[in-house]
Amino acid sequence: MTKIGLEIHSQLTKLESKLFCSCKANYREFEPNTNICPICMGLPGSLPRLNQKAVEKATIIAMALNCSTPEKIAFFRKNYFYPDLPKNFQITQLNIYGDTSVGGTGILMVGEKKIRITRVQLEEDPGRLIYEGSSEKNLVTLVDYNRAGTPLVEIVTEPDFENPREVREFLNILSDLLENLGVSDPSLEGAMRADANVSIEGGNKVEIKNIGSFHDLEKAVHFEITRQQSLRSRDIPIIQETRHWDDKRKITISSRSKEEDLDYRYFLEGDIPWIKIGNQVKEKLKSEMPESISSKKQRYISKYGIPAQVADVLSSDKFYSDLFEDAHTKENAKEIANIITTDLMGLVDTREKRAASKLKPSHLQEISDSIQSGKITRNSAKNALYEIVKTGKKLSDIISELDLGNVSDESELSVIIESVIFEEPQAVEQAKSNPQTINYLVGKVMQKTKGKADPKLTLDLLKKKIR
Ligand SMILES: [Zn+2]
Numbered sequence: 001m002t003k004i005g006l007e008i009h010s011q012l013t014k015l016e017s018k019l020f021c022s023c024k025a026n027y028r029e030f031e032p033n034t035n036i037c038p039i040c041m042g043l044p045g046s047l048p049r050l051n052q053k054a055v056e057k058a059t060i061i062a063m064a065l066n067c068s069t070p071e072k073i074a075f076f077r078k079n080y081f082y083p084d085l086p087k088n089f090q091i092t093q094l095n096i097y098g099d100t101s102v103g104g105t106g107i108l109m110v111g112e113k114k115i116r117i118t119r120v121q122l123e124e125d126p127g128r129l130i131y132e133g134s135s136e137k138n139l140v141t142l143v144d145y146n147r148a149g150t151p152l153v154e155i156v157t158e159p160d161f162e163n164p165r166e167v168r169e170f171l172n173i174l175s176d177l178l179e180n181l182g183v184s185d186p187s188l189e190g191a192m193r194a195d196a197n198v199s200i201e202g203g204n205k206v207e208i209k210n211i212g213s214f215h216d217l218e219k220a221v222h223f224e225i226t227r228q229q230s231l232r233s234r235d236i237p238i239i240q241e242t243r244h245w246d247d248k249r250k251i252t253i254s255s256r257s258k259e260e261d262l263d264y265r266y267f268l269e270g271d272i273p274w275i276k277i278g279n280q281v282k283e284k285l286k287s288e289m290p291e292s293i294s295s296k297k298q299r300y301i302s303k304y305g306i307p308a309q310v311a312d313v314l315s316s317d318k319f320y321s322d323l324f325e326d327a328h329t330k331e332n333a334k335e336i337a338n339i340i341t342t343d344l345m346g347l348v349d350t351r352e353k354r355a356a357s358k359l360k361p362s363h364l365q366e367i368s369d370s371i372q373s374g375k376i377t378r379n380s381a382k383n384a385l386y387e388i389v390k391t392g393k394k395l396s397d398i399i400s401e402l403d404l405g406n407v408s409d410e411s412e413l414s415v416i417i418e419s420v421i422f423e424e425p426q427a428v429e430q431a432k433s434n435p436q437t438i439n440y441l442v443g444k445v446m447q448k449t450k451g452k453a454d455p456k457l458t459l460d461l462l463k464k465k466i467r
Pocket residue numbers: 018021022023035036037038039040041149
């Protein structure tokens with residue numbers, strides 16, 4: 001049996017400042033080595049100052065993963081020397097001397113399957129090493145400390161996954177959950193990283209480090225399982241080791257094991273006191289937690305009668321559900337859910353497109369109203385939506401500019417219908433004996449009007465004329 005365990009690192013990208021200083025948590029907008037200060041550089045005499053918001057957000061994550069949360073948390077120094085670590089130690093958490101990390105054991109359901117969470121801990125991100133050339137033959141390595149000290153949450157699972165597909169499903173659910181909590185934006189470059197451990201048929205465990213995206217994680221796990229199966233089939237022993245994911249070549253490569261075999265000499269970080277997180281604080285955090293994805297989904301189904309599949313798409317994507325929440329009323333909920341999950345989806349399917357989109361919730365209301373009052377057809381609404389996302393113009397302006405308004409003038413429509421009846425005598429005869437087939441004629445009228453014929457009026461007129 002294949003066993004896979006994960007260590008997920010998620011930056012708390014929604015925070016203003018780093019974990020122990022007031023440098024910006026969003027390091028991405030800075031020139032290299034300009035978002036730094038004596039604290040995150042570990043200069044002598046500097047002292048860490050814990051970001052309270054980071055502790056709160058990390059605790060919320062632990063709660064959402066159904067983890068136990070201790071009364072008091074502590075921070076530890078993890079000592080190692082590496083160029084991306086300016087202090088030569090990382091401030092992190094540890095559960096060896098009792099549970100002192102923000103989260104203890106928990107559970108996340110992936111469909112019917114229970115994935116056990118080992119722990120959740122809050123720690124600082126190291127700096128970034130930039131290799132010039134392939135990682136095999138670097139000539140130059142550059143270091144950028146802008147990221148050093150960014151708040152990071154590590155989520156560790158038990159080896160409960162049996163195949164890469166389960167890993168992918170878990171990651172989808174987890175990243176939706178983190179986004180819904182408003183703690184992280186998983187689509188930001190480098191915001192989510194992971195390590196994995198893989199063993200097959202009770203054999204040795206192999207760690208895979210340095211996986212830079214969720215997309216690559218599934219690939220890395222798949223590669224590693226195949227590699228181990230191939231060794232086993234040739235009776236070559238699988239060595240317990242750490243392997244690095246080479247994201248250019250999409251393979252795992254053995255890293256010199258001695259280098260990885262470190263004694264971190266953990267000890268309590270004396271510059272940060274123990275933090276008490278009492279029941280009162282926990283209750284407050286719980287009450288401030290956003291509605292969960294599953295509860296949203298249930299509400300959409302039971303309150304508005306939105307089909308389960310549509311409710312699923314709508315609730316699991318924060319961008320969509322925020323739009324929906326701001327735009328809908330009890331009357332137009334179904335229509336707006338429909339517009340978002342059918343017409344809008346393709347227009348805002350990347351982070352960049354979402355950032356550039358000019359669509360406002362009020363636009364969705366206008367579109368829904370115009371469809372319901374028969375001013376435009378669903379087909380025209382789709383064209384209008386494309387323009388709105390691009391330009392942010394009012395729907396009424398777009399309708400007149402692009403001539404999207406419905407053909408709802410009875411005499412105008414009658415002429416078109418007469419011509420369709422003339423051109424399609426067979427279909428007319430068929431519709432007389434089998435009323436269901438009249439939709440074929442409605443379709444012909446739509447073709448002639450480029451999708452702008454008022455569908456209800458078209459149907460009424462057709463029925464009258466061929467009776
Ligand atoms: Zn700093």
